[in-house]
Amino acid sequence: MSQSITRQHFDEWMLPVYAPAPFIPVNAQGSRLWDQQGKEYVDFAGGIAVNALGHAHPALQAALVEQAGKLWHTGNGYTNEPILRLAKTLIDATFAERVFFCNSGAEANEAALKLARKYAHDNHGAQKSGIVAFKNAFHGRTLFTVSAGGQPAYSQDFAPLPPQIDHAVFNDLDSASALIGDHTCAVIVEPMQGEGGVVPATREFLQGLRALCDRHNALLIFDEVQTGVGRTGSLYAYMHYGVTPDVLSTAKALGGGFPIGAMLTTDRVGQCMGVGTHGTTYGGNPLAGAVAGRVMALVNTPEMLENVQVRHQQFMTQLTALNRDLNLFSEFRGLGLLIGGVLREEHAGKAKLIAQAAAHEGLMMLIAGGNVVRFAPALNISESDVTEGLTRFTRACERYLAGGSS
Structure with missing residues (x-):
């Protein structure tokens, strides 16, 4: 007989590196989700911008089940058809000519930074090893990527950190220019900082970084872990900006x-x-390749990308309207379906309380630091689900302003 599972078991059994919500989701469909007690939620979190097509999408289920009946895993001593098809899809859809597959954004950024050091070492010498990143960035939780991310709260307890990583001010080209030189092997930047507060880069800033990298023979790395695969209304955000990394x-x-x-x-x-210069055991497995191939086929269409832009306008219009009454936010910013609401100064640090109030009202959403609430729903979310979710969000904001978050 299986044991009944409760939220308390997390606190008893799991390493306490997270503080998950007090409820446990057990079932979901599209942009709706239900917990153990049967309570329904509208999902504006999207698994932290992961669930591009919502929950339990039938085409993704079919791709996974079909591949699961064929071949699961062989390791990197062999290749497989789904992953090669996915590689060609990505190459045809982007600037790329080569692909390395792994299991997460942190691993992808780790590979990118290692590639930059190796390329500079081979072509310019060992002295060209500096990396320029940006304050308030987030690139992952490995020691290398957490050092590149410009948030000391995530890295300071794990010193000594990898050396020769400097941090400029995001969207400040003069700050970046002061750090980028002939010793620089790479500049790593998010076209829109996600964890750092949902802050889009300016076109001039990214164009300037491209020019600086060209001048100093440094590689320009775009971290599109959060902004990629249709999130901004373009397949990748670099296309929105017209700057190629x-x-x-x-x-x-x-x-x-x-x-x-x-x-x-x-x-x-x-x-x-x-x-032998880099590798991963699970990276590029057939199951992942089959599912991701189906995701790309469904997302990289004019209809899906247009829906992202239409839903963006719906969010911005309705959020602006609710804020006229509540006067809780100083601005709403973002691209596509990655949107941040910046709290007014008198509510600074209270984003978590609003997210908790939202859960009480049946809405799952994110924060981006203490001052920004973040929306990252499925790219195919319906007009009615956005409206219903924002109705619940309005009630959550009213609950917070009345002094209650739960």
Whole structure:
């Protein structure tokens, strides 16, 4: 007889690196989800921008089941058809000519940073090893990527950290220019900072970084783990900006909920990584390849990308309207279906309380630091689900303003 599971068991059995919500989801369909008690939620969190097509999408289920009946895993001593098809799909859809598959965004960024050091070492010498990243960035939780992410709260307890990583101010080209030089092997940047507060880069900033990297023979790495696979209304955000990187990391929505990450690059850069220079046991497995291939086929269409833009306008219109009455937010910002609501100064640090109030009202949503509530729903979310979710969000904000979060 199986044991009955409760939220309390997390506190008893799990390493306490998370503080999950007090309820346990057990079933979901599209943009609706139900917990153990049968309570319904509208999902504006999207698994942290992962569930690109919502929950239990029938085409993704079919792809997984079909592949599960054929071949699950062989390891990197062999290749497989689904992953090669996915590689060609990504190459045809982007600037890339070479792909490396892994299991997560952190692994994709780790591979990108290792590639940059290797490329510079082979072509310019060992002295060219500096990496420029940005304050308030987030690139993952490995020691290398957490050091590149410019948030000391995530890295300071794990010192000594990998050296020769400097942090400039995001969207400040003068700050970046002061750090980028002939010793720089790479600049890594998010086209829109997600965890750092849902802050889009300016076109001039990214264009300036491209020019600085060209001038100093440094690679430009775009971390598109959160902004990729249709999230901004373009397949990848670099297309929105018209600035092409040398290396791009992608994960999250790529598998629509199945773990997969990838690093994309050009043939010129990728050739430096020979046999044995990098690898992963699970990366590029057939199950992930089959599901991600179906995700790409469904997301990379004019209809889906247009829906992202239409739903963006719906969010912005309705959020602006509710804020006229509540006066809780100073601005709403973002691209596509990655949107942040910035709290007014008198409510600074209270984003978590609003998210907790939202859960009470039957809405799952995210925060991005203490001052920003974040919306990252499925790309195919319906007009009615957005309206219902924002109705619940309004009630949550009213609950917070009345002094209650639960």
